[in-house]
Amino acid sequence: MSETATILLVEDDPQIRELVAATLEGEGYTIIEAGTAAQGAVEAGACKPDLLILDLGLPDRNGINFIRDYRIWSAVPILVLSARSQEISKVTALDAGADDYLTKPFGVSELLARVRALLRRNPSEREQLEPIIEFGECRIDCVHRAVTRAGEPLHLTDIQYRLLILLASNPGRVLTHRQLLLQIWGSHAVENNQYLRIYVGHLRQKIERIPAQPRHIITEIGVGYRFEP
Numbered sequence: 001m002s003e004t005a006t007i008l009l010v011e012d013d014p015q016i017r018e019l020v021a022a023t024l025e026g027e028g029y030t031i032i033e034a035g036t037a038a039q040g041a042v043e044a045g046a047c048k049p050d051l052l053i054l055d056l057g058l059p060d061r062n063g064i065n066f067i068r069d070y071r072i073w074s075a076v077p078i079l080v081l082s083a084r085s086q087e088i089s090k091v092t093a094l095d096a097g098a099d100d101y102l103t104k105p106f107g108v109s110e111l112l113a114r115v116r117a118l119l120r121r122n123p124s125e126r127e128q129l130e131p132i133i134e135f136g137e138c139r140i141d142c143v144h145r146a147v148t149r150a151g152e153p154l155h156l157t158d159i160q161y162r163l164l165i166l167l168a169s170n171p172g173r174v175l176t177h178r179q180l181l182l183q184i185w186g187s188h189a190v191e192n193n194q195y196l197r198i199y200v201g202h203l204r205q206k207i208e209r210i211p212a213q214p215r216h217i218i219t220e221i222g223v224g225y226r227f228e229p
Helices: 014-026 037-047 063-073 087-096 108-119 158-168 177-185 193-207
Strands: 006-010 030-034 051-055 078-082 100-103 132-135 138-141 146-149 174-176 217-220 224-227
Touching (some): 006 037, 014 108, 030 037, 037 051, 051 063, 051 108, 063 158, 078 087, 132 158, 158 177, 158 224, 174 177, 177 224
Antiparallel strands (some): 132 138, 138 146, 174 224, 217 224
16 A cells, blocks of 8 residues: 555544654655544545544544444444453444454554554455435435435434435345344344334334335345335
8 A cells, every 4th residue: 555545533632643643644644633523524525535543432422333334335444543442342343343453552563553454455445435325305414424305304313324324325235134233233132123123114204205105115024124215
């Protein structure tokens, strides 16, 4: 990977952000900085980085949910920097879509080695989709987490939004109950199909013209759901 790679650094601690940015810039990388999840999402959509370095303890949003949402529309490698050293924190981040996990405090040499390793990936493995999804009368802005229908804002809960974007980013593909439950709620909920049916029903009420005869979220009986744009 060329040393002109662009790295997005999302870290709320100014001292750590300054240290990491200076270290990476010293190696020739272009660094884009963000101090919140909201700013990070905007920068990710605008600059299309080659690598995302992310702190989990952001002031405005859970870093794990940030990873899950970002992973839906981008395959860009994610390196987590976190003070959380417990094994469960690492497993949760990796299951959510992170590619590597480095615990604070960390050594500069190890940070650079992990960055180089992630940037060695084939460019096709770092693809980023256009962060806008449109279907029927609906439009999803993945960067700003905004959904409209016929130009009017749709007020979705966090789980409804994540469920919609997961389905809509996989058009024509059957997503099983287990896949959806794992991605949205985590491994503790993978057997609770009834829970999923309730949320799908609520989501249909908001995006379908005739919820009882859905055009977009199609039930595959006994298997899961398929999204048709």
